[in-house]
Amino acid sequence: MLGVRDLIYFDFVATFIALMLLGRLLQEKASAASRRHLSSRDAAPRELATPGGGSLPVGDLAPGTEFLLAPGSALPAAATLTGGDAEFSLEWISGEPEPRPWKRGRRVPSGAINIGRAPVALRAEEAYADSLVAKLTAGAKGRAFRHAGLERLLRWYLGAVLGIAVAGFAAWLASGAKFGDALQVFISVLVVSCPCAIGVAIPLADELAAGALRRIGLFVKSADIWAKLSGIRRIAFDKTGTLTLEVPELANPEALAALDPAARSALAALVRDSLHPAAQALREALEATGTGGSAPPMVGEVEETPGQGVAMAAGDGARWTLGRPGWQGEPAGDPDASSQLCRNGRAVAAFRFREALRTGAADEIAQLRAAGLDIVILSGDRRANVARMGAALGLPPDACLAELTPDQKAERVGEGTLFLGDGANDSLAFDAAACRGTPASDSGILGAKCDFFFLGRGLRAIRAAFQVAALRRRTVVNAFAFALIYNAAAVGAALAGWMSPLLAAILMPISSLVTLALVTASLRR
Numbered sequence: 001m002l003g004v005r006d007l008i009y010f011d012f013v014a015t016f017i018a019l020m021l022l023g024r025l026l027q028e029k030a031s032a033a034s035r036r037h038l039s040s041r042d043a044a045p046r047e048l049a050t051p052g053g054g055s056l057p058v059g060d061l062a063p064g065t066e067f068l069l070a071p072g073s074a075l076p077a078a079a080t081l082t083g084g085d086a087e088f089s090l091e092w093i094s095g096e097p098e099p100r101p102w103k104r105g106r107r108v109p110s111g112a113i114n115i116g117r118a119p120v121a122l123r124a125e126e127a128y129a130d131s132l133v134a135k136l137t138a139g140a141k142g143r144a145f146r147h148a149g150l151e152r153l154l155r156w157y158l159g160a161v162l163g164i165a166v167a168g169f170a171a172w173l174a175s176g177a178k179f180g181d182a183l184q185v186f187i188s189v190l191v192v193s194c195p196c197a198i199g200v201a202i203p204l205a206d207e208l209a210a211g212a213l214r215r216i217g218l219f220v221k222s223a224d225i226w227a228k229l230s231g232i233r234r235i236a237f238d239k240t241g242t243l244t245l246e247v248p249e250l251a252n253p254e255a256l257a258a259l260d261p262a263a264r265s266a267l268a269a270l271v272r273d274s275l276h277p278a279a280q281a282l283r284e285a286l287e288a289t290g291t292g293g294s295a296p297p298m299v300g301e302v303e304e305t306p307g308q309g310v311a312m313a314a315g316d317g318a319r320w321t322l323g324r325p326g327w328q329g330e331p332a333g334d335p336d337a338s339s340q341l342c343r344n345g346r347a348v349a350a351f352r353f354r355e356a357l358r359t360g361a362a363d364e365i366a367q368l369r370a371a372g373l374d375i376v377i378l379s380g381d382r383r384a385n386v387a388r389m390g391a392a393l394g395l396p397p398d399a400c401l402a403e404l405t406p407d408q409k410a411e412r413v414g415e416g417t418l419f420l421g422d423g424a425n426d427s428l429a430f431d432a433a434a435c436r437g438t439p440a441s442d443s444g445i446l447g448a449k450c451d452f453f454f455l456g457r458g459l460r461a462i463r464a465a466f467q468v469a470a471l472r473r474r475t476v477v478n479a480f481a482f483a484l485i486y487n488a489a490a491v492g493a494a495l496a497g498w499m500s501p502l503l504a505a506i507l508m509p510i511s512s513l514v515t516l517a518l519v520t521a522s523l524r525r
Contacts, residue, residue, distance in 0.1 A: 047072045051121065061128040068119040072275050073248075074424070075122070077131035078110045081119030087276075087306040088112040091240060091423055099276060101307020103264055111424060115275040117304045134407075157195055161491075165189040168495045181497070188494035192489055192504035201479040201515050208523035209472040213452075218437075218461035222451040228435040229469040231416055235462070236369060236429070238409075238421035239379035239389055240355070242439060245457060246422075248277055249356035250285045252334075255349045257289065263348050266320040269297035270310050278339045278455065279310075279322070281353055309339075355385070357392060359458040365393045367463055375399060378409045380425055381418055420462070421446060437462070475522040479515050486511045 047055045048067040056067055060077045066082065071074055075088075081102050090112055091098045099115050102108055107125060110132040114120055128134055165186045172182035210220040224229075236241050250256065259267065268286055271279040298320070302313040309323015321328035321342045329342040337350035375397045379386045383402040390400030401412065410428035413419055419426070419433035423446070424474055430436045430449050438446040438453045447453060454461040490507055493499045 045070065047075065048076070049119065058128055058456040063124055063126055065124040066121065067124065067169055068121055069114045070119050071114055071116055073114055074133060075108055075110055075112045076115070076133050077128045078107060078125045079122035080105065080107050081120065081126060082123050085306045086120040087116050089115050089277075091425075099307075115277075116306055117273065117275075117302070117310075138269065156216050161195075162195045163166045164193075164491060164495070171495075172497070184500065185497060186493060188433060188504045192490040192494050192499055192507055197243055197393065200512065201519050202476060202485070203346065204516060205472050205475050205479070205519050205523060208520065209364075209468050212468050212523065213461065213465060216461055216464055217455035218452055218465055219454070220452050225435065226469050226472055228451060229418075229466060229474060232373070232418045232435055233416040233468070234374040234376065234414065235418045236376050236378050236413055236433070238419075238423070238426050238429075239377055239381050239386055241422035242420050243358060243361055243377070243389060243393070243459075245356040245358060246277075246439075247280045247356070248353040250281050251352040251354045252268060252350075253289070255351055256282070259349055261343065263343070265298045266312065266314065266318075266343070267322065269300060270302060270312055270320060270322040270341075272297055273302070274304075274310065278351070278353055282322075282339075283352065325350065355389070357389070359456075362393050362460050364459040364463055365395070368466075371463075371466065373466075376412075377401060378404055378412055378419075378429065380404055380406075380409075437465075471523065477485055478522065479519050482518060483511075483515055486514075 011271040045058055048061065049070065050056050050067055056065065061067070061077050067079075081104050083104065085104060086102050086108075087099050088102055088108060090109070108122065110126070158468060168189055169182045169186035172185050173179070206223065206226065209226070213220060213335055258265075264286070267282065271283045271286070274280070274283075298312065298314050300314050302310050302312045305323070305327075306312045307324075309321055309329045311319060311321040311323075311328065313319055319328075322339060325331040325334075325337050325347075327340070328342070329345040329347050331337075332340050332347035332350035334350040334352065336352050338353055339351045341349045341351070342346055365375055375393075375395060377386055377390055377393075377395065379389075379400075379402050381402060386400050386402035387397065390397065404412070406425045406428045409426065410432040413429045413432040415434065418435045418437065419429050420437050422439050423513050426438075426446060427449065430446060436446075436450050438450045439455075452465065490499070490504075490511070494504065
């Protein structure tokens with residue numbers, strides 16, 4: 001139409017760009033769906049059962065409301081125990097994993113977890129909106145997963161390119177050039193200037209870096225985690241469930257190995273459905289050693305006495321119990337035992353448990369400190385437990401802070417701090433931290449707020465996150481350097497009139513491929 005034959009390639013380039021944008025849109029939709037799936041679980045119940053068989057939204061909980069708390073659920077608001085005795089864990093509140101027995105009529109704090117086998121009846125003493133759980137879970141739905149810095153940079157880049165193209169078009173017209181020649185300069189600048197280092201290379205670097213971490217069990221949730229990690233100078237660890245595993249470790253496995261088949265079968269039945277940490281530790285030990293599979297669990301109804309233990313009547317008339325030493329028989333003679341298996345009141349075995357430090361934790365802490373990071377423990381657990389943990393990790397006493405409330409934890413999280421925690425009592429410290437991570441668990445509170453979560457029994461993924469972030473940063477800098485050199489040369493040639501839209505359409509994808517190849521080759525390591 002304008003007598004410039006080469007302008008026919010403008011249609012080809014427009015179609016090419018439209019397809020690239022469509023592919024990017026589909027990728028973002030798939031990523032958003034995956035993130036919604038990962039963050040869909042809530043830690044506190046959304047609805048509560050009522051004594052009459054109905055249900056009550058947790059937000060409608062008010063003083064005087066009577067309700068039932070299911071096994072494994074966290075108490076959404078402080079309440080009085082109106083049913084029988086029960087057993088609760090205060091790990092959410094204080095960080096202490098040991099369960100505690102509660103008598104009828106006693107007030108149970110918000111956040112306590114029912115670790116019994118049956119629902120417990122309670123009467124609310126406060127509204128949900130005024131409870132500790134409501135305070136800790138505020139904002140738990142998380143932040144929008146957007147790369148705000150990249151979006152701002154793209155807006156500036158596109159504005160600059162458009163401005164240069166318009167200026168070039170006007171300059172050529174002012175010099176007396178034909179309209180078609182000026183339009184060719186305008187189109188060439190728009191086509192040859194490649195935003196791939198910003199719009200494609202950075203997202204690709206993010207995906208490859210996140211993929212590298214996924215392979216070792218760390219899952220990235222926020223787009224700005226790389227910038228956050230580059231500013232971290234201090235790592236604050238919660239103790240229980242973060243430096244240690246959620247389930248304690250059987251300290252005397254020889255007691256388990258010495259059981260005869262009948263005792264193993266009874267023990268397997270007693271711990272099969274229990275939420276008690278000691279029962280979970282025994283169940284894991286049975287599964288790990290194979291002793292649980294050598295004899296199937298006995299058939300019988302298991303009865304629980306909160307705060308004491310569980311009992312079962314076997315088909316042969318024997319009564320088996322597992323609980324506190326001396327509860328249903330004479331103590332087995334081990335003063336350090338915290339749980340005892342008895343048959344008809346006679347001790348069969350005594351079990352000791354200890355906190356299980358994450359695999360290689362001391363080594364990983366030493367490596368992080370060697371890299372120049374300050375390491376501290378912020379815990380709600382007792383001073384003796386925290387001091388013992390710090391000594392095992394080689395940390396100085398002043399870096400091991402104990403008996404902290406959620407507010408006190410938050411106050412001690414300074415600028416440039418990565419906080420690692422696993423419970424709702426860490427939520428306020430999460431809000432105060434520059435970056436936050438959590439071990440993968442069933443809890444949705446910290447899972448919705450965190451920048452990443454990690455799997456496995458060790459802490460290797462934490463150090464790997466810093467290593468991968470540093471490699472990604474170098475990769476992006478190199479990609480930007482190449483893109484800057486290319487764009488300066490290509491746009492300069494277009495403004496000089498040496499660039500037809502055909503040549504621009506050829507150079508632009510080539511430069512994109514080179515940039516992406518640089519990023520891929522660097523991060524594939």
